[in-house]
Amino acid sequence: MNIKDIIKPENIVYNKTKLMTDNILSYCPGCGHGTAHRILMEVIDEMGIQQDTIGVSPVGCSVVAYDFMNIDMAEAAHGRAPAVATGIKRLWPDKYVFTYQGDGDLAAIGTAETIHTCNRGENIVIIFINNGIYGMTGGQMAPTTIPGMVSSTSPYGRNIVTMGNPLKITELVALLPGVYFVTRQSVHKPGNVRRAKKAIRQAFENQKNKKGLSFIEIVSNCNSGWKMSPVDANIWMEENMFPYYPLGDLKFDGKLVEKTSK
Amino acid sequence: MKGNEAVAEAAIRAGADAYFGYPITPQSEILEYLMAEKPEERTGMIVLQAESEVAAINMVYGAAATGKRVLTTSSSPGISLMQEGLSYIAGAELPCLVVNVVRGGPGLGTIQPSQSDYFQAVKGGGHGDYKLIVLAPASVQEMADFVKLGFELAFKYRNPVMILSDGVIGQMMEKVELFDQQPRLTTFDPAWTITGKTADRERNIITSLELDPARQEKHNQKLQAKYRQVESHEVRFEKIECEDADYVLVAYGSSARIGQKVVKLAREKGIKAGLFRLITLYPFPYEEIFELTNSAKLFLAIELSTGQMVEDVKLAVKDRKRIEFYGRFGGMIYSPDEILSVLENIINEKS
Numbered sequence: 362m363n364i365k366d367i368i369k370p371e372n373i374v375y376n377k378t379k380l381m382t383d384n385i386l387s388y389c390p391g392c393g394h395g396t397a398h399r400i401l402m403e404v405i406d407e408m409g410i411q412q413d414t415i416g417v418s419p420v421g422c423s424v425v426a427y428d429f430m431n432i433d434m435a436e437a438a439h440g441r442a443p444a445v446a447t448g449i450k451r452l453w454p455d456k457y458v459f460t461y462q463g464d465g466d467l468a469a470i471g472t473a474e475t476i477h478t479c480n481r482g483e484n485i486v487i488i489f490i491n492n493g494i495y496g497m498t499g500g501q502m503a504p505t506t507i508p509g510m511v512s513s514t515s516p517y518g519r520n521i522v523t524m525g526n527p528l529k530i531t532e533l534v535a536l537l538p539g540v541y542f543v544t545r546q547s548v549h550k551p552g553n554v555r556r557a558k559k560a561i562r563q564a565f566e567n568q569k570n571k572k573g574l575s576f577i578e579i580v581s582n583c584n585s586g587w588k589m590s591p592v593d594a595n596i597w598m599e600e601n602m603f604p605y606y607p608l609g610d611l612k613f614d615g616k617l618v619e620k621t622s623k
Numbered sequence: 624m625k626g627n628e629a630v631a632e633a634a635i636r637a638g639a640d641a642y643f644g645y646p647i648t649p650q651s652e653i654l655e656y657l658m659a660e661k662p663e664e665r666t667g668m669i670v671l672q673a674e675s676e677v678a679a680i681n682m683v684y685g686a687a688a689t690g691k692r693v694l695t696t697s698s699s700p701g702i703s704l705m706q707e708g709l710s711y712i713a714g715a716e717l718p719c720l721v722v723n724v725v726r727g728g729p730g731l732g733t734i735q736p737s738q739s740d741y742f743q744a745v746k747g748g749g750h751g752d753y754k755l756i757v758l759a760p761a762s763v764q765e766m767a768d769f770v771k772l773g774f775e776l777a778f779k780y781r782n783p784v785m786i787l788s789d790g791v792i793g794q795m796m797e798k799v800e801l802f803d804q805q806p807r808l809t810t811f812d813p814a815w816t817i818t819g820k821t822a823d824r825e826r827n828i829i830t831s832l833e834l835d836p837a838r839q840e841k842h843n844q845k846l847q848a849k850y851r852q853v854e855s856h857e858v859r860f861e862k863i864e865c866e867d868a869d870y871v872l873v874a875y876g877s878s879a880r881i882g883q884k885v886v887k888l889a890r891e892k893g894i895k896a897g898l899f900r901l902i903t904l905y906p907f908p909y910e911e912i913f914e915l916t917n918s919a920k921l922f923l924a925i926e927l928s929t930g931q932m933v934e935d936v937k938l939a940v941k942d943r944k945r946i947e948f949y950g951r952f953g954g955m956i957y958s959p960d961e962i963l964s965v966l967e968n969i970i971n972e973k974s
Contacts, residue, residue: 412819417685427828433817435688436830438711441681444673448685448693449817451669452641456819474681477674 380406384428391591393581394422396548397490398429400558401461404565405432414457415449417442419471421463422496440471443478446485457568459486465495468504468530475530482539482573486564489531489576492583493602500586504528507605512586527605531578535611541573543612547580549595553608560610572615580606626766626793629801630696630722630786631656633770634668638805639720640691641669643682647701648734649790650724654696666807676701680708680721687717688829689818690811692774696722698790699740700731702748709783710749714831716815716846718777720770721755722786724793727927727954735954736790738876741931744787745905752843754850756784756857757904759875763797771802780853781815787904789927791877791956859902860911864890868897870966871919873912873936875901877956878925884959889966896966904932912939922946923966927956 380402388394405414411432418426420439427434437445442460450458467475467489475487494512495501502512502519505527509518519527535543542564546557557579564575580602584594610618624632631653634642642662644654654672662668673679679695686693697705702723712719723744727737744757756776758769766788773784811818813827820826833839861879864886865871874882879900889896897919899912912922922940924933924947933948940946949965951957 412821414819415689415817424832425834427826427830431820431826433820433827434829435685435817436715436828436832437684438681438707441677441684441708444678444681445685445688447671447678448641448643448682448687449689451671451682452686452689452691452693453818473674474678477678 378403378406380411380431382429382431386429387425388422389585391582391584391594392422393492393548393579394490396554397488397557397579397581398426400548400554401488401561402430404558404561405457408562408565410457410565413455414459415453417446417449417458417460419460419462419466421466423461423463423490424497426461440466440469441474442466443471443474443483443487447478447481447483450483450485454484457565459488461488462490463496464489464491464493464503464505468528472530475534476537479534479540479574479576480537482541484568484571484573486561486568487574487576488561489578490581491578491606492581492586493527494583494586496583496586500583500588504530507601510601529606531576531606531611534576535617539573540576540612541615542567542575544610545578545580545606545608547598547608549582549598578606580608624763624799625652625796626763626788627652627724628656629763629767629799630770631660632801633767634694635660635662635666636802636804637771637774638666638692638807639668639694639774640807641671641686641693642695643671643673643679643686643693644695644697645673645676645679645701647698649726649736649793650696650698650722653722666804668807676704677708680705680712683719684708684712684715684717687712687719688715688816690808690816692808694720694722694770696724698724698726699728699737702740702743706743706749709755710751710753711831712783713749713753713755714751715829716781717783717829718781719783720773720777720786721783722788725787725789727952733954734790736877736927736956737952737954738789738878738927739929739931739952740787741904741926741928744785745907745935753846754782754853754905756780756782756853758784758786759901759904760786760788760792761876761879761900763792763795763799766792767799767801771805776857780849782849782853787876789877854906857903858906858908858911860908861900861902863898863900865897865899865915866918867895868918869895869920870897870970871915871922872896872898873901873922873924873932874898874926875904875932878927881957881959881962882925885962885966888959888963894966894970901932907935907939909935909939912936913941916940916943919944921969923969924948925957925962926950928952
């Protein structure tokens with residue numbers, strides 16, 4: 362039996378969604394972007410809203426997300442995706458509008474746009490990929506780089522005295538009244554992928570029901586920027602990123618989720 | 624009606640779909656007028672006060688990407704903040720209208736009128752090789768009319784259009800005849816607008832990014848070809864008593880209003896003066912000014928700046944005739960008598 366005998370329609374158990382194009386992903390092997398793209402497109406496919414969805418890509422590794430997502434998209438200036446999405450959504454209130462942004466884009470240069478778009482309660486979805494580093498420009502310190510973490514611009518580790526603390530922007534936006542749903546997920550294990558996809562579905566259902574802004578942080582690895590193997594990066598993420606950025610819902614149905622102490 | 628109010632009312636009547644803006648003197652009346660007028664009830668037009676000029680121009684980017692008719696307005700420091708967005712809008716070839724009611728600079732400068740943003744508007748402003756189509760109104764009537772014209776040009780060329788006004792035209796009151804209400808857009812070009820990918824077409828992407836240098840060069844060539852089209856079809860100007868003029872004043876906007884009075888005063892004294900009023904600053908009427916070098920002896924460029932537009936006048940005149948410049952700045956405005964005496968001094972000095 363050779364490979365051609367195996368690749369037959371009757372043997373297919375899992376397929377790439379048709380909302381992902383056939384373009385080769387530009388992401389590093391082991392990166393979470395590909396999975397995040399895929400579950401996002403699966404949700405749009407499953408909801409049957411391709412013809413009503415407009416995405417906004419950021420500046421960063423996912424700048425060319427429009428090469429991979431088979432939907433209408435606009436590419437925003439660095440950090441401005443929420444403003445661009447506001448412009449689209451205000452004029453097309455019945456369309457589904459989302460932004461897909463990294464930590465440098467959303468939590469550094471675009472902080473004002475993020476906070477004010479959330480505060481206005483724009484009825485959109487924000488997908489926030491947090492890998493604690495500037496991936497595309499080669500591994501510089503991000504607003505979300507955790508204390509002590511090494512990057513090319515914090516080569517001796519992030520010193521919070523001189524470089525400031527990592528910004529917990531997800532906690533920040535959860536406090537804003539215009540924000541309806543805030544959750545923090547990951548896509549490094551099958552169970553996490555399923556939960557992240559469920560959260561994305563929830564976010565788009567919220568938009569459908571005109572509930573206001575849904576904000577999904579996906580804590581992800583950057584094995585290239587972190588200078589680790591994909592497996593080591595995922596272990597490092599669990600041991601170092603998750604304690605600082607704990608997974609789970611922060612706000613659900615417009616209400617802050619009570620933290621239970623372990 | 625104030626010039627700023629005329630812009631606001633004209634935007635509603637031109638069938639604009641949205642306005643995004645941030646308050647700044649001397650043009651805040653535009654946002655105030657729009658909010659008071661409730662255009663959403665009149666035409667369905669959306670008005671949103673953004674958190675900054677940076678956000679406002681990017682809201683314009685998003686809205687324009689869907690093929691809608693959108694505008695923003697600001698004044699000099701705010702327009703500086705919009706330069707990033709304008710570069711992206713030009714690169715992505717999105718139609719939109721931006722009104723700059725200019726005040727004096729640099730920096731926070733002054734809230735008084737000035738014409739010191741000519742270079743920024745006409746020569747670029749943001750990064751990269753791009754052009755805005757720039758219209759210079761000289762009356763409240765033109766503040767209104769150029770909103771409509773601006774949208775027409777923006778959509779004709781898929782290019783941002785700027786109305787370069789100033790605090791004089793924005794704040795002054797004049798009679799204005801407003802055009803009738805135009806309908807808002809109901810169809811959006813499926814070739815490029817992002818309104819949701821339907822089964823009958825490929826996905827549309829609005830971007831200014833092209834990482835392949837050969838393709839980015841091609842994109843730039845396409846933009847340049849478009850600008851050449853604009854240059855050959857859209858030059859607009861007004862010649863006032865230029866036919867027999869020995870001395871031609873070159874001006875735009877509020878300076879052109881003052882220049883018109885100078886011509887009248889000069890003619891009363893027997894000085895054959897004329898005014899060449901620029902209406903489009905880009906495209907610039909190089910050839911039309913050059914033609915006047917056959918009859919005129921001297922060109923006097925006047926601008927409320929330290930001398931920006933005069934550089935284009937020099938390019939137009941090509942050293943064939945003498946060119947002088949007179950400007951006031953920092954919010955100071957020259958009087959017609961002041962300019963007339965400048966002209967007389969130049970003439971006397973020459974003879």
